[in-house]
Amino acid sequence: MIKATNLRKEFEDIEAVKNVTLHVKKGSIYGLLGSNGAGKTTLLKMLCGIYKQDSGTISVMDQSVFENVEVKQKLIFIPDALYFFPQSTIKQMGQFYRSVYADWNEERFQKLRSVFNIDLNKKVHRLSKGMQRQVAFWLTLSAMPDILVLDEPLDGLDAVMRKKIKNLLIQDVAEREMTILISSHNLREVEDLCDHVGILHKGELMIEKDLDDLKSDVHKIQVAFKRDVPMGLLEKLNVLYEEKRGSVMLFIVRGKEDAVTRLIDSYNPVIFDLLPLTLEEIFIYEMGDVGYAVETIFV
Numbered sequence: 001m002i003k004a005t006n007l008r009k010e011f012e013d014i015e016a017v018k019n020v021t022l023h024v025k026k027g028s029i030y031g032l033l034g035s036n037g038a039g040k041t042t043l044l045k046m047l048c049g050i051y052k053q054d055s056g057t058i059s060v061m062d063q064s065v066f067e068n069v070e071v072k073q074k075l076i077f078i079p080d081a082l083y084f085f086p087q088s089t090i091k092q093m094g095q096f097y098r099s100v101y102a103d104w105n106e107e108r109f110q111k112l113r114s115v116f117n118i119d120l121n122k123k124v125h126r127l128s129k130g131m132q133r134q135v136a137f138w139l140t141l142s143a144m145p146d147i148l149v150l151d152e153p154l155d156g157l158d159a160v161m162r163k164k165i166k167n168l169l170i171q172d173v174a175e176r177e178m179t180i181l182i183s184s185h186n187l188r189e190v191e192d193l194c195d196h197v198g199i200l201h202k203g204e205l206m207i208e209k210d211l212d213d214l215k216s217d218v219h220k221i222q223v224a225f226k227r228d229v230p231m232g233l234l235e236k237l238n239v240l241y242e243e244k245r246g247s248v249m250l251f252i253v254r255g256k257e258d259a260v261t262r263l264i265d266s267y268n269p270v271i272f273d274l275l276p277l278t279l280e281e282i283f284i285y286e287m288g289d290v291g292y293a294v295e296t297i298f299v
């Protein structure tokens with residue numbers, strides 16, 4: 001759905017995006033993670049056709065996106081800093097969106113009143129920051145985009161509203177294969193939403209991963225044996241990290257759950273637990289140096 005190859009963007013003295021290649025598949029939710037100043041906003045703006053890249057290619061729905069009205073009809077970008085017309089009410093903003101987006105769904109707009117629960121006749125500028133963000137989602141989801149690009153979208157929303165909005169997004173992905181590209185400086189905030197993750201660090205995409213693969217392939221195990229850990233076992237385990245805690249060993253291993261379990265059971269352990277890992281742990285253990293370099297996005 002979105003394909004970018006060797007993208008580069010420079011501002012005066014800084015190379016904000018360096019040679020980034022990225023692919024977002026139709027119907028997936030791709031989390032673009034990175035610390036402050038990593039280049040997320042710059043990259044998103046290029047992918048939405050707001051900035052023109054200095055070099056590299058971008059294809060959105062198999063077309064170029066820059067100054068392409070047809071593609072922009074189907075793609076909505078919710079920026080970090082929201083913009084609404086001065087003095088406009090939610091209703092008036094809705095009328096504007098309806099005039100711009102051919103797929104505007106009035107029925108949905110009305111239905112979503114019960115989710116957002118804000119008076120349609122309120123001027124958007126008089127609403128709180130979090131409420132303005134809710135209005136941005138309300139308008140966007142009523143415009144039924146095929147692609148949704150979100151720059152730090154959950155900032156300023158309370159926990160209940162975050163959950164509601166995440167559910168609405170997942171519903172659109174499940175029901176009509178909407179594609180979402182979402183940036184965040186916080187992995188935990190989006191890990192329950194994304195199926196793919198890319199980590200941008202100092203303008204470079206360091207890692208791109210399918211989260212399901214990651215989660216099913218890395219495990220934490222606690223194990224103890226009557227004597228020392230059998231030598232043969234260690235040779236067969238793909239150990240990413242190990243630590244001795246008294247008589248219990250903690251290992252982070254890569255491999256399928258069944259295979260790891262069978263292998264350890266065959267050595268008759270006295271204690272054996274296989275525990276789930278958080279994404280944070282997976283990144284830190286599996287990515288080694290890179291994991292540590294991007295630690296700031298786990299805060």
Ligand SMILES: Nc1ncnc2c1ncn2[C@@H]1O[C@H](COP(=O)(O)OP(=O)(O)OP(=O)(O)O)[C@@H](O)[C@H]1O
Pocket residue numbers: 011012014015016034035036037038039040041042043185
């Ligand atoms: N319009 C601009 N003019 C000059 N420099 C810019 C401009 N926009 C971004 N930059 C620089 O490019 C780098 C990347 O900025 P960008 O806003 O893309 O990062 P980000 O990952 O979105 O950061 P944050 O999480 O803080 O929003 C920064 O060093 C920033 O100062």
